[in-house]
Amino acid sequence: MKYLRWFIWIALVASIVMHLATILAEPIYAWFTQPEFSQTELKKTDRKLDEQSLDEDEKPxxxxxxxxxxxxxxxxxxxxxxxxxxxxxxxxxxxxxxxxxxxxxxxxxxxxxxxxxxxxxxxxxxxxxxxxxxxxxxxxxxxxxxxxxxxxxxxxxxxxxxxxxxxxxKRFPRVVEIGYYWTVFDARMTWKIEKDRYALQLKANPAGRHILYLSEGEINARNGVKPLRFADLSPGVDKAPKNEAVFDWGNDTARIGPPNNQKIEPIEPGDQDLLSAALHLAFMGSKHPSYEMALFSGRKRYPNAVFELKGEATLTLGTTKVDAVLMRAKWDDRQVDFWLAPQWNNLPVKMSINLGKDGGSFEVLAKEVSLDGRKVLEWIAPRDQQQRRP
Structure with missing residues (x-):
């Protein structure tokens, strides 16, 4: 019986190790073999981001x-x-x-x-x-x-x-897919624009967890993006959201928090959620020198976030070098960075969100980009790339 108990424990530990190896083997391999990300020094720039248009209705x-x-x-x-x-x-x-x-x-x-x-x-x-x-x-x-x-x-x-x-x-693509590195894991952001409505999603599966954020609302050439709902759908799209923010622009208020414990916060024109902000900045370009807004997560409202163009740098995405400008908002112990690529309709090729003591911080880096079905950045398997991590 003594040896049988030891055998059961050893078998249990071996099973856990094998399962962890199965889950983590691919991310660990990708981490050690993916190209080393590099970035040239951030420098001041006079570059202006082109303001985007939606469709033919805006033409003469x-x-x-x-x-x-x-x-x-x-x-x-x-x-x-x-x-x-x-x-x-x-x-x-x-x-x-x-x-x-x-x-x-x-x-x-x-x-x-x-x-x-x-x-x-x-x-x-x-x-x-x-x-x-x-x-x-x-x-x-x-x-x-x-x-x-x-x-x-x-x-x-x-x-x-x-x-x-x-x-x-300068016509903004209606269907966009961006594959990102979320540390060693994969993430994918997609958005689709139909007439004056948009739907934006960010999906990831780090360490076996399921993450799904949704932002949906309106978009037009005059005001840019106006979110109507932001939700953390990690529990599943057919279940109640973990947290959400529902915008009522008629009454200038938003309901935020878990469905059973929401509170009311004020909103003003130009306010965004954590995902729609990137889309808004890409679409509006340099129409304004800076953008002041309140940022909403599903749990909290962050007022007085001011996005300004801080400079320009060259990012290495896989084996491709891409020029990008940095739009940054920094307040208290929090910072949000969107690196926008002018050559790809100002799309965010890198995003860093640090909410300080509130948590929820992450960073993603683009590895593939598709605009209206046309690939402009293609992911290459690490074993097929010449550059390797040392």
């Missing part, structure tokens, strides 16, 4: 239903050569001969009648020549007008196409 009226062309071809009509028209020379000798013949044939008429007939013949010829000249002048005069109209149309089309391309580069 003449561009409302026009989509950018992949290839643009402009044809210029050559100027038509001028038609050289020379005034025919009336041969007087032939006219005189014709008149003399007519006078011979009409002996009975007399010299005055013959002269009248000859004069009438000459006048008819001049009328035909004048008509031909007038027609030629009209053709030549109309040709330059047609060419100018065609040229103007081509120039206008080129300007419209250029304006469309410029607008397209």
């Amino acid at each position: 009226a003449e561009l409302a239903n026009v989509k950018p062309a992949e290839k643009q071809m402009v044809y210029l009509q050559p100027i038509a050569p001028k038609i050289a028209v020379e005034k025919p020379i009336v041969k007087t000798k032939q006219v005189a001969s014709a008149a003399k013949s007519k006078s011979v044939l009409i002996d009975a008429v007399g010299k005055e009648s013959a002269s009248a007939v000859a004069t009438q013949s000459i006048t008819a010829s001049e009328v035909q020549v004048a008509s031909a000249l007038t027609h030629a002048r009209e053709v030549v005069a109309s040709a330059p007008v047609q060419v100018n109209v065609a040229t103007a149309s081509a120039v206008q089309a080129s300007r419209v196409a250029t304006q469309i391309d410029t607008e397209a580069s």
Whole structure:
């Protein structure tokens, strides 16, 4: 019995070790083999973040239903050569001969009648020549007008196409997926915009735990992001949230806390939750030099958070170097950093949230980015990368 008890304990410990090894083996391997994250020194910058647009409704009226062309071809009509028209020379000798013949044939008429007939013949010829000249002048005069109209149309089309391309580069993607490193674990943030509504999620599974944060609300070009609900759905989407913040903009109040113990806090235009703040800053860009707001978690309201552009640095994401600007809010013992990439519609490629004594601190770093189904940053397995941790 003594040896049997020892055997049971050893088997139990071995089972626990095997389960832990199964859960932690992949994260530990990724930690030791992933590229060393590097960041150039933060420096001051004059860079401005482009303000983003949502859709074609914000374009000028003449561009409302026009989509950018992949290839643009402009044809210029050559100027038509001028038609050289020379005034025919009336041969007087032939006219005189014709008149003399007519006078011979009409002996009975007399010299005055013959002269009248000859004069009438000459006048008819001049009328035909004048008509031909007038027609030629009209053709030549109309040709330059047609060419100018065609040229103007081509120039206008080129300007419209250029304006469309410029607008397209500032058009905020409607479907975004960003894969992050959450220390040694994976996290994924997705958001989707439909008309004037957005839904934003952050998922992670560190050490077997399930984490799911949700933010949803409204978005428009004038005011940016207006959250309606932030929730910690870690217990499960089909269960009551662990904590949440429900925004009532009609009454300028928010209910925060667990469903069975919520309290009322005031809200003002521009206030955000911890996730929507990143989306708001990315969308609004440098429209304002700073953004003052209250930040809401599911448990608490943090007033007087002021986000300012603190500088610029180059981040190494996997094997890709990306320039990013730092938007930081720091108050009391708390600090929130959003590193926004101008080349990717100001998306947050790195986020650091430190809520001090309230806990809830974490840091995530992008490893893959997809904009409207187009991958702009692709994750490469550590074994396929040249750079390794020492």
